[in-house]
Amino acid sequence: MSLLGLDVGTTGTKAVAFNLEGGILASAYREYPLYTPRPGWQELDPEEVWGCVREALGEVAGKTSHDPIQSLAVSAQGEACVLIARDGSCLTRSPVTFDGRTGGMPAWWLERISRLELAQITGMPLHGMYTLNKVLWWKENEPETFAKAWKVLCYEDFVHHRLGVTPTMSHSLAGRTMALDVKNGQWSRQVLDIAGIDPDLFADTAPSGQAIGVIPDSVADDIGLPRNVVVATGGHDQPAGSLGAGVTSSGEAMYASGTVECIAPVFDAFTITPETVENNLCCYPSCLEGLYSSISFNFTGGSLLKWYRDTFAGEEKREADKTDKDVYDLICAQIPEAPENLLILPHFTMTGTPHFDTNSRGAILGLTLETSRGEVVSAILSGVVYEMKVNLSLLQSAGVPIQLIKAVGGGAKSPVWVQRKADILGVPVGVLETTEAAAFGVAMLGGKAVGAVHDLREAISGLVKVKDVRQPDPGKQAAYEERFELYKELYPALKRINHGLAALQED
Numbered sequence: 001m002s003l004l005g006l007d008v009g010t011t012g013t014k015a016v017a018f019n020l021e022g023g024i025l026a027s028a029y030r031e032y033p034l035y036t037p038r039p040g041w042q043e044l045d046p047e048e049v050w051g052c053v054r055e056a057l058g059e060v061a062g063k064t065s066h067d068p069i070q071s072l073a074v075s076a077q078g079e080a081c082v083l084i085a086r087d088g089s090c091l092t093r094s095p096v097t098f099d100g101r102t103g104g105m106p107a108w109w110l111e112r113i114s115r116l117e118l119a120q121i122t123g124m125p126l127h128g129m130y131t132l133n134k135v136l137w138w139k140e141n142e143p144e145t146f147a148k149a150w151k152v153l154c155y156e157d158f159v160h161h162r163l164g165v166t167p168t169m170s171h172s173l174a175g176r177t178m179a180l181d182v183k184n185g186q187w188s189r190q191v192l193d194i195a196g197i198d199p200d201l202f203a204d205t206a207p208s209g210q211a212i213g214v215i216p217d218s219v220a221d222d223i224g225l226p227r228n229v230v231v232a233t234g235g236h237d238q239p240a241g242s243l244g245a246g247v248t249s250s251g252e253a254m255y256a257s258g259t260v261e262c263i264a265p266v267f268d269a270f271t272i273t274p275e276t277v278e279n280n281l282c283c284y285p286s287c288l289e290g291l292y293s294s295i296s297f298n299f300t301g302g303s304l305l306k307w308y309r310d311t312f313a314g315e316e317k318r319e320a321d322k323t324d325k326d327v328y329d330l331i332c333a334q335i336p337e338a339p340e341n342l343l344i345l346p347h348f349t350m351t352g353t354p355h356f357d358t359n360s361r362g363a364i365l366g367l368t369l370e371t372s373r374g375e376v377v378s379a380i381l382s383g384v385v386y387e388m389k390v391n392l393s394l395l396q397s398a399g400v401p402i403q404l405i406k407a408v409g410g411g412a413k414s415p416v417w418v419q420r421k422a423d424i425l426g427v428p429v430g431v432l433e434t435t436e437a438a439a440f441g442v443a444m445l446g447g448k449a450v451g452a453v454h455d456l457r458e459a460i461s462g463l464v465k466v467k468d469v470r471q472p473d474p475g476k477q478a479a480y481e482e483r484f485e486l487y488k489e490l491y492p493a494l495k496r497i498n499h500g501l502a503a504l505q506e507d
Contacts, residue, residue: 005439005444025064071452073449075234079176121183125276171206206233235442263297280353281394344379345361429470
């Protein structure tokens with residue numbers, strides 16, 4: 001028997017089948033495009049996403065026929081959603097987290113409820129990115145389409161719907177809608193009344209790891225899945241990744257390096273204070289019952305290195321094609337040993353916490369005629385981590401102790417970048433034997449739903465293996481700390497200029 005975890009991300013989906021010892025039996029990945037129909041808009045075609053999900057599920061099922069899949073659970077990107085008609089068709093595309101069309105929504109909310117009161121109900125600091133604001137945008141700007149909607153589904157419950165079971169959103173993912181009353185695990189009547197949205201428009205909610213149905217035979221046969229696969233609630237991708245990384249108690253945090261750079265600790269109590277709200281720190285259900293999660297993140301993570309690859313690394317790409325080497329290994333091989341004397345503000349895709357500034361922009365400072373491409377690459381790695389150090393400091397000042405960080409995602413595969421994180425953050429960074437933490441986390445939740453996993457915390461703790469721990473290099477840590485003091489001045493110093501450039505783009 002195998003347990004399947006499906007991770008539906010912003011630019012691709014991965015299906016991974018695990019055995020009960022945590023070993024990977026098979027995996028499949030499919031990529032889909034982001035669309036930008038207008039400046040600032042970023043959206044997915046949900047039919048394309050489903051097509052990729054369907055292919056990935058079928059491929060993994062074909063590779064595990066000797067060890068049939070018994071359960072399936074979904075790790076999903078937050079906030080992105082789609083309006084669904086009663087016949088099951090998609091009425092809209094899906095605006096993703098960093099879609100900018102709802103940037104003006106906070107002002108609307110502040111006329112009706114305080115920032116603190118809203119966060120005390122929903123756990124979310126006010127921002128336009130949340131699912132509820134996307135729904136309000138459709139209601140205001142596309143009323144005829146909105147009137148046809150039967151449901152608004154995020155990607156966990158959208159996949160459930162297409163698998164033929166009752167669409168059910170885990171409390172973990174529901175927390176990212178800004179419509180969940182976190183304390184009671186139900187849709188907030190108060191918040192939805194303010195918005196004028198019927199709670200029945202959303203899917204049902206349930207804790208992570210709860211069985212919600214069996215995939216009908218006709219759907220299983222069409223996809224290529226075995227029959228009688230149980231579908232369970234999974235979670236938002238960051239808490240799912242924390243679970244899969246073995247972060248099951250306070251003092252540790254997951255550091256996910258992907259399209260978005262994110263630090264996700266867990267703690268025991270729902271905590272919202274004026275200070276956490278001021279710094280845009282959230283608090284919402286984790287995937288482990290009784291624990292809460294917070295996430296500190298920057299929207300420009302690994303995508304910045306990808307931008308460099310696509311814009312400046314033609315030579316490395318050609319060499320990679322000829323030699324079958326990894327292009328990122330070739331790019332990072334140019335990095336000098338000493339800390340670079342450049343600073344990069346990694347706001348190439350607006351900002352995440354703590355600023356929540358949709359009008360900030362990226363910047364490179366300190367260039368001279370002697371600057372090499374290797375130094376620019378080095379500054380990219382450092383800039384992304386400096387931004388996360390700002391966030392880590394805020395988490396620690398809010399009373400969240402972090403003594404060990406567990407790295408997952410694509411960035412965890414780079415020893416250079418992992419060491420850079422340890423040196424800049426000043427915290428040991430552990431690398432796991434598997435980097436498929438989100439898929440593993442929800443696969444274990446599926447195992448819990450079918451009784452194959454009895455004690456989730458104990459099972460996760462026993463199966464997650466740290467293969468390497470990178471300690472901060474004292475000498476480099478001091479050098480990076482000097483540069484970090486300068487880095488902290490970048491955002492406020494450039495804010496007026498970047499906002500002016502953003503206004504020109506809108507014109």
